[in-house]
Amino acid sequence: MKPTIYDVAKEANVSIATVSKVLNNTGRISEKTKNKVLAIMKDLKYQPSSVATALTGKKTFTIGVLVPDIANPFFAEVARALENNAREMGYSIILCSTDYQLEREHDYLDLLIKKQVDGIIIATEPKDVKKLKNLNDQNVPCVLFSIDHLALDSHVVTTDDIRGGYLAGRYLCQKGHRSFAIISEPRRASSRLRVEGFTKALADEGVNPANVRVIEAKSKIDEAKWAASQIFHLENRPTAVFATTDLIAAVFINEARKAGVSVPDDISIIGFDNTIHAEISDPGLTTIAQPIAKLASYTIEQLLDSIENPGMPANRIMLAPTLIERESVKNIHS
DSSP: OOOOHHHHHHHHTSOHHHHHHHHHTOSOOOHHHHHHHHHHHHHHTOOOOHHHHHHTTOOOOEEEEEESOTTSHHHHHHHHHHHHHHHHTTOEEEEEEOTTOHHHHHHHHHHHHHTTOSEEEEOSOOSOHHHHHHHHHTTOOEEEESOOOTTOOSEEEEEOHHHHHHHHHHHHHHTTOOOEEEEEOTTOHHHHHHHHHHHHHHHHTTOOGGGOEEEEOOSSHHHHHHHHHHHHTOSSOOSEEEESSHHHHHHHHHHHHHTTOOTTTTOEEEEEEOOHHHHHSSSOOEEEEOOHHHHHHHHHHHHHHHHHOTTOOOOEEEEOOEEEOOSSSOOTTO
C-alpha cells in the first residue's frame, strides 16, 4: 500500500504539521528533525500527492498536452520535443490523445483540471470552444499549438501554413506540373490554410485552381489508402499530388507501389511536416518542414511565462516553414 503523510509522521514520531513543513520548506524546524523526516520519507519511498501540493497553492510542475492522434508521427515528434523542453525547466507532461473524439476531449480536460496541472497545451482542433473558454475562466494558463481560434484568448504558437502551402504549389509548378490533386484533412484549420496557400501559388503561376481535385482524408492510414485509391482511378490522373501531412504522403507512395504506379515517374507527390516518414519513404519524400524544435521551445516558454505572470497579454508566434527537396517530385521540364 502506498505510504501516506500519516505513515511518515508516525514513523518519525512527529506531527503531520511538522512533515508538511518539511515538505514545503516552511516554519522553524531543527536540522536534526528535518533530516530525520527526510530520511524516513526516503526509506518509506513516500511521494507527496501533486493534488495535495496544488491545494496548498503551490505548483505541481506538471503540464497537460492535448493532441489529436499520437500515432501521427508529427504529434509524436512534437510530444517528444515538448517533453524535452519541459524537463529542462523541471516540469513533467501528461500526454492525452483525443483521437478526434469530443467525448475524449472533454474527459481529458476534466482529468487535467483534477490533476491540478499548472498549464495546458492544446494541439488538437477544439470541438467544443466553450469547454476551452472555461479554462480561461478558471485561470488555467493555455497555449494553442499549431492551431488558432479567434474565440480563445490564449497564447498561440504555430507555423505559417499558408506560406507552407504556397511553397509546395510554387515548387511543383516550377518543376513543370500543371495537373494536380490535393489530399486534405477535413475540418482542420491548418490543413485548410495549407490548401489556401497551395491554390494561391497555382493561380500566381497561371494554373486554374478550380480544376484541382481535392480529396478529404484524415491523417490516418486507412483514410490515406482510400484517398490514394481515388486518385489512381481518376480518368485524367494528375501528374502531381499535394498531401497536407507526411503520413498521408507516405501512405500514398506505398499504395502507388502496390498499384504499379511509379513515384515520381508516373506521379509526383509532396508532403507537409518533415517527419520521420519523409526520411524513410522510398523514394524520399519532398516536403514542407515545420520547425518542430523551435515550435516546442517557444510553446513551453510562453506557457511558463503565463504561469508566472497570469495577467500577461496573449502572444501569437508564427514561424516560417521551409521546403526540403528529396526524390518524390519529377522535373517534367527535363
